[in-house]
Every structure is written in structure tokens, then in C-alpha cells.
Amino acid sequence: MRKIDIFDTTLRDGEQSAGINLNTAEKIEIARQLERFGVTIIESGFPAASPGDFDAVQRIAGTVKNSIVTGLARSVESDIATAWEALKGSEQPHVHIFLATSPIHMEHKLMKTPEQVVETAVASVKYAKQFFPLVQWSAEDASRSEPEFLARIIREVIKAGATTINLPDTVGYATPQEYGALFRYITENVVGIENVKLSAHCHNDLGMATANTLAAIENGATQIEGTINGIGERAGNVALEEIAVALHIRKQVYSVETDIHLKEIKRTSQLVSQLTGSIIQPNKAVVGKNAFAHESGIHQDGMLKNPLTYEIITPELIGDAKTELVLGKHSGRHAFKDRALKMGFELSEEKLKKAFVEFKKLADRKKVIVEEDLLVLLTDQQIND
Numbered sequence: 135m136r137k138i139d140i141f142d143t144t145l146r147d148g149e150q151s152a153g154i155n156l157n158t159a160e161k162i163e164i165a166r167q168l169e170r171f172g173v174t175i176i177e178s179g180f181p182a183a184s185p186g187d188f189d190a191v192q193r194i195a196g197t198v199k200n201s202i203v204t205g206l207a208r209s210v211e212s213d214i215a216t217a218w219e220a221l222k223g224s225e226q227p228h229v230h231i232f233l234a235t236s237p238i239h240m241e242h243k244l245m246k247t248p249e250q251v252v253e254t255a256v257a258s259v260k261y262a263k264q265f266f267p268l269v270q271w272s273a274e275d276a277s278r279s280e281p282e283f284l285a286r287i288i289r290e291v292i293k294a295g296a297t298t299i300n301l302p303d304t305v306g307y308a309t310p311q312e313y314g315a316l317f318r319y320i321t322e323n324v325v326g327i328e329n330v331k332l333s334a335h336c337h338n339d340l341g342m343a344t345a346n347t348l349a350a351i352e353n354g355a356t357q358i359e360g361t362i363n364g365i366g367e368r369a370g371n372v373a374l375e376e377i378a379v380a381l382h383i384r385k386q387v388y389s390v391e392t393d394i395h396l397k398e399i400k401r402t403s404q405l406v407s408q409l410t411g412s413i414i415q416p417n418k419a420v421v422g423k424n425a426f427a428h429e430s431g432i433h434q435d436g437m438l439k440n441p442l443t444y445e446i447i448t449p450e451l452i453g454d455a456k457t458e459l460v461l462g463k464h465s466g467r468h469a470f471k472d473r474a475l476k477m478g479f480e481l482s483e484e485k486l487k488k489a490f491v492e493f494k495k496l497a498d499r500k501k502v503i504v505e506e507d508l509l510v511l512l513t514d515q516q517i518n519d
């Protein structure tokens with residue numbers, strides 16, 4: 135099985151979410167949990183961005199031993215030198231340098247010609263290689279770049295010493311077909327690409343980050359980047375828990391493995407949500423409150439007969455509590471009887487029928503039926519018999 139490295143950027147791209155600001159202690163706590171979760175690389179911050187970020191990166195670099203720790207740097211010597219100061223204490227010093235390669239970014243943001251962009255990229259990688267054995271180079275806005283230009287600049291930065299090439303879908307614009315084709319094109323047109331890691335980095339502006347990341351894996355990516363709960367700039371980054379579970383559940387399709395410990399998913403997700411203050415939407419795939427909740431009678435009946443009818447992921451797989459059969463107005467008699475039995479009420483068929491009628495009336499009035507509601511209702515039936 136092909137190995138896929140998991141690059142976590144919760145503490146860098148994730149922290150770039152509007153309204154999120156983590157202090158050093160919080161970042162260290164998350165980094166430790168990411169290490170337990172089994173990520174290959176932790177992007178712990180952007181050392182040149184602020185003294186606080188520098189401090190957090192330096193402390194994480196000195197604390198984490200089982201994951202590689204990296205920091206972001208623009209393609210300027212001062213950023214790279216600052217990153218080195220922050221990261222030189224880590225086990226395997228790694229830096230992540232980026233430079234935009236799309237026509238719109240080169241002309242309107244960098245105000246450089248493509249020739250100047252190649253020169254800057256090569257110079258920054260050569261400079262970084264004086265310090266760092268591991269240098270990741272990212273072509274910002276790769277998905278809107280000219281593939282021929284991208285192939286050319288990648289060849290040059292590999293010659294300069296880059297050990298990982300990242301092709302971000304910076305603005306979440308690519309479709310899975312396009313993003314997959316970009317990876318195929320680069321693997322087929324860059325000599326030496328097989329000697330470096332090839333990374334995918336997807337944003338979720340059109341809700342396609344998970345599909346795009348999986349398309350990159352199918353087309354040669356050996357590393358994928360994302361965040362816990364999918365936090366990040368604008369609509370966020372790809373949610374790592376979704377990728378980890380998809381690769382596990384659909385092993386026959388992707389034929390790859392990672393070092394992720396799936397049982398740590400729930401704990402990691404909750405810690406990130408709690409410390410960032412970023413609430414997880416109830417229907418969020420894998421970690422949402424409703425991800426394992428079944429309300430409709432037909433689904434509940436199927437679940438009680440065989441959970442495989444409606445559950446492709448078990449909560450236990452991700453370290454979560456048991457599946458919940460939520461009782462509401464769509465629920466059926468089977469789930470109602472099951473719950474009554476679990477609560478210790480062995481009612482006759484007649485009583486159960488009456489109790490179920492009362493339950494349906496209540497469910498029409500009340501949005502959420504709690505255990506106490508059922509207790510009152512079932513006790514009433516028991517006594518009134």
C-alpha cells in the first residue's frame with residue numbers, strides 16, 4: 135500500500151480563520167494532541183508573523199518528537215532566517231516556503247514577471263537549504279497557474295533542493311477532475327518529481343475540498359494538507375478527519391495508508407473546537423453532533439435490525455460514544471419500544487400502542503424529546519393500566 139503523509143495546518147492556516155486567535159499554551163496543547171492523532175507534519179505557525187507566533191513555533195519545535203514540526207515563510211531571506219531561529223531545535227528541521235505562480239497573483243500581487251518569480255523561488259530554496267534539510271515549496275494558487283510554467287518552476291526548485299512540492303488550490307476554485315489532472319500533468323512532465331513528496335492543499339470555497347484532495351491522491355499526491363474540523367481562511371481547508379475516514383472506509387478504492395489513529399478523531403476535534411471557539415455544525419461529516427444520529431422511523435428500524443443498513447462509519451471508529459436513535463416525530467414504533475425497554479418499561483402491546491400515540495402527539499408539539507418526557511409518558515401508561 136502506498137503511504138500518504140498527513141500535514142496538519144490547524145495551527146497556521148486554521149488559525150487564519152476570522153475570529154480565531156490561539157495563545158502559546160493552547161497551541162502546545164493542540165500540537166500534543168495532533169502528535170497523538172498521528173499526523174506526519176505539524177505546521178505550527180508563521181514565525182515571522184508576530185513574536186507570539188515565533189514563541190509558539192519555537193516551543194512546539196522543542197516539545198513535539200513524533201511529528202515533524204514546520205513553520206511558514208515567504209520567499210524572503212528574513213522570513214526564512216526567522217523560521218530557522220524558531221525551528222532549529224526541532225528533531226528534523228523543516229520549513230515551508232511559498233510563492234504565487236498564477237498570472238493574476240504574479241501580475242497584480244507580486245508585480246513580478248514569470249522570469250523574476252522563477253529567480254525568487256530558486257534563490258529562496260537555495261537560501262533555506264543552507265539551514266534546513268527539509269524544504270517544502272508551495273506554488274500558491276497553483277490550480278489557476280499555467281501548467282507549463284508550473285512544471286518549469288517546479289523543475290528549478292527541485293534542482294535548488296526542495297524536498298516537497300505543494301500545489302495548493304488556494305482559492306478553492308478547482309473541480310476534482312481539474313485538480314486530479316494537474317497532479318497527473320506534474321507527475322508526467324517533471325523529471326525528478328518521483329524523488330520528492332508531492333502535496334495537495336485544498337480550500338473549501340465551493341465545498342469541494344474533500345473531493346479535490348481525494349482526486350489528488352488518486353493522481354499521485356503523496357502528502358495531503360488540511361485542518362481539524364476544516365477550519366481555515368474563508369470557507370476553510372479540507373477537514374483531515376474526513377480524509378482519514380474516507381481513506382479507511384474506501385481502502386479498496388484508494389489503496390493507501392496513513393499513520394493516523396482514527397480513535398483520536400473525536401478528542402482532537404473537540405479540543406480544537408473548544409480552544410478556537412469555532413463551533414462544529416451539527417451535520418458536519420464525521421464529527422458533527424448528528425453524524426451518528428438517526429431520527430426517521432424507517433432508518434431506526436433498519437438500524438435496530440442491522441446497523442450496516444444506515445451506518446457506514448461507526449462512532450467507535452472515531453472514538454465517539456454510541457449511535458443515537460433520536461426520538462422525534464419521524465420515529466417509529468420499533469425505536470420507541472426499544473427505548474422503553476432500555477428505560478426498564480416492559481409494557482403490554484396495548485399499553486405500548488397508547489403510549490406511542492401520546493408520544494407522537496407530544497413530538498408534534500415539542501422539537502426535542504428528552505428522557506424525562508418519555509419517563510412521564512411511559513409511567514402514565516404503566517399506572518393507568
Ligand code: KIV
Binds near residue numbers: 273303305
Ligand atoms: O492556500 C495556500 O495557498 C496556502 C499557502 C501558504 C500554502 O496556505
Ligand code: ZN
Binds near residue numbers: 335
Ligand atoms: Zn491555504
